[in-house]
Amino acid sequence: MSENVWILGIHMTxxxxxxxxxxxxLASEAxxxxxxxxxxxMKDIQILGYGNxxxxxxxxxxQKNIGQTGIxxxxxxxxxxxxxxxxxxxxxxxxxxxxxYALAVGVEKLSGAGLLTGNTAGAMPENxxxxxxxxxxxxxxxxxxxxxxxxxxxQIGLAYNDSDPRADFELFARIAEKSHSHSxxxxxxxxxxxxxxxxxxxxxxxxxxxxxxMCSANCDGAAxxxxxxxxxxxxxxxxxxxxxxxxxxxxxATDPWTPGNQELAxxxxxxxxxSQAAYEQAGIGPEDLDLAELHDCFAAAELVHYxxxxxxxxGNAIDFFNTxxxxxxxxxxxxxxxxxxxxxxxxxxxxxxxxxxxxxxxxGEAGPRQIEGAKVGLAxxxxxxxxxxxxxxxxxxx
Amino acid sequence: xxxxxxxxxxxxxxxxxxxxxxxACKAKVFGRHNACPACFNESFAEYEVPTTGILKTFTxxxxxxxxxxxxxxxxxxxxxGMDVAANITGVEAIPENITRGMEVQLAxxxxxxxxxxxxxxxxxxxxx
Ligand SMILES: [Zn+2]
Numbered sequence: 001m002s003e004n005v006w007i008l009g010i011h012m013t014x015x016x017x018x019x020x021x022x023x024x025x026l027a028s029e030a031x032x033x034x035x036x037x038x039x040x041x042m043k044d045i046q047i048l049g050y051g052n053x054x055x056x057x058x059x060x061x062x063q064k065n066i067g068q069t070g071i072x073x074x075x076x077x078x079x080x081x082x083x084x085x086x087x088x089x090x091x092x093x094x095x096x097x098x099x100x101y102a103l104a105v106g107v108e109k110l111s112g113a114g115l116l117t118g119n120t121a122g123a124m125p126e127n128x129x130x131x132x133x134x135x136x137x138x139x140x141x142x143x144x145x146x147x148x149x150x151x152x153x154x155q156i157g158l159a160y161n162d163s164d165p166r167a168d169f170e171l172f173a174r175i176a177e178k179s180h181s182h183s184x185x186x187x188x189x190x191x192x193x194x195x196x197x198x199x200x201x202x203x204x205x206x207x208x209x210x211x212x213x214m215c216s217a218n219c220d221g222a223a224x225x226x227x228x229x230x231x232x233x234x235x236x237x238x239x240x241x242x243x244x245x246x247x248x249x250x251x252x253a254t255d256p257w258t259p260g261n262q263e264l265a266x267x268x269x270x271x272x273x274x275s276q277a278a279y280e281q282a283g284i285g286p287e288d289l290d291l292a293e294l295h296d297c298f299a300a301a302e303l304v305h306y307x308x309x310x311x312x313x314x315g316n317a318i319d320f321f322n323t324x325x326x327x328x329x330x331x332x333x334x335x336x337x338x339x340x341x342x343x344x345x346x347x348x349x350x351x352x353x354x355x356x357x358x359x360x361x362x363x364g365e366a367g368p369r370q371i372e373g374a375k376v377g378l379a380x381x382x383x384x385x386x387x388x389x390x391x392x393x394x395x396x397x398x
Numbered sequence: 399x400x401x402x403x404x405x406x407x408x409x410x411x412x413x414x415x416x417x418x419x420x421x422a423c424k425a426k427v428f429g430r431h432n433a434c435p436a437c438f439n440e441s442f443a444e445y446e447v448p449t450t451g452i453l454k455t456f457t458x459x460x461x462x463x464x465x466x467x468x469x470x471x472x473x474x475x476x477x478x479g480m481d482v483a484a485n486i487t488g489v490e491a492i493p494e495n496i497t498r499g500m501e502v503q504l505a506x507x508x509x510x511x512x513x514x515x516x517x518x519x520x521x522x523x524x525x526x
Contacts, residue, residue, distance in 0.1 A: 135405025
């Protein structure tokens with residue numbers, strides 16, 4: 001049987017604007033704080049998983065800044081699932097028996113970067129010449145579909161459950177209202193202001209039905225985790241064992257062929273596959289979860305993932321949300337951090353930051369936003385392309 | 399002289415879209431593939447996509463990169479079982495005009511001439 005894996009230390013920097021820090025400052029801050037939390041140093045770390053999608057730095061850049069020990073580095077790139085993939089690299093190394101300690105780091109500096117994608121149009125050529133696998137004579141963004149993520153996820157949301165007409169602008173705006181309300185309790189969130197439904201629906205439209213406050217916020221931030229094998233953990237002081245959080249499932253899945261998924265990304269099947277595999281690996285069902293942090297890169301995405309993660313009965317996400325279940329006071333609190341829409345979405349950091357949020361509740365250290373008595377939680381991310389990452393975490397029984 | 403925006407838009411004798419259909423499992427995709435993403439078979443036949451369909455889902459893009467005319471509607475049209483990503487044209491891009499489930503048909507239009515005077519032809523789907 002392969003080794004169980006635990007989180008021994010974990011840290012998330014505040015998300016937002018860090019004008020005085022560069023990418024390596026943020027990555028170092030998260031990595032050093034996670035190691036301090038775990039009571040280890042770079043000398044103990046045997047493998048590093050590192051993600052910095054937009055900034056161009058490598059794990060080796062981080063090592064040169066905080067400790068060059070010659071360990072293997074896995075520089076990973078999986079769009080918005082990059083952080084979860086870095087974590088997964090560490091989990092695999094420990095499960096394989098190749099390491100007792102792993103460090104995973106995700107970092108991004110995106111303040112002022114505009115939208116996630118679709119900010120720059122390709123140049124119109126002087127002569128029409130077919131290029132590429134579809135013989136395109138010009139950049140296609142805006143002429144055949146959109147590369148803007150707000151528009152992609154709008155289509156995904158409006159297609160929910162055979163294009164249920166109740167999945168509409170106001171419903172999605174009410175989901176964003178919940179996120180912005182939750183963020184008021186999170187001092188690490190980039191935006192911590194509650195917003196009324198009127199404010200959200202009256203915000204500038206980015207891609208109908210997503211207004212600006214229904215879109216994830218580009219910002220700066222980093223998150224890092226120190227993973228440890230269960231064998232090693234049992235040699236550590238009891239207090240460390242008590243604060244350690246079990247990684248009961250660690251899954252990365254890609255989108256399998258489904259008809260039409262090369263025309264519009266099928267984030268549903270990949271998330272369903274990843275969550276089913278995670279529940280099976282953990283021996284835990286969605287009914288056992290005390291909280292979930294899911295990838296609400298846009299308001300419409302949150303709706304479909306209630307269903308994809310099995311948080312509600314199949315096809316029932318709209319009624320499920322309407323009962324108030326996913327508010328922090330409901331029976332299945334979702335994105336009590338404020339989610340990507342208000343906490344912010346520094347792309348490669350997100351997949352570890354979601355895990356930090358869940359782990360912090362399981363440790364009972366979430367302060368005013370603590371979900372009381374939380375024992376089990378789930379963290380989910382989607383990277384377009386597509387990749388789903390699902391981690392299920394459990395509080396130590398000690 | 400005219401040229402289609404992508405090679406899967408065929409202009410003659412009447413404008414239509416041509417997909418690549420796997421000869422083994424009948425999976426359909428647009429553009430050149432080296433093997434079938436569903437069954438890994440390495441041969442494809444051309445499949446003529448029906449020119450009418452049902453709009454499954456959409457978005458109205460209000461904010462795009464500089465140079466891209468906004469607003470515009472884009473979505474997924476199911477044409478006889480095959481999903482096609484395309485803009486919705488021939489109707490003002492406001493939510494009141496667009497309904498999931500509405501019937502649409504293929505339409506083509508000029509997109510401009512290049513330095514040599516060749517006209518680019520784009521496509522979209524417009525309400526029937
Ligand atoms: Zn096939």
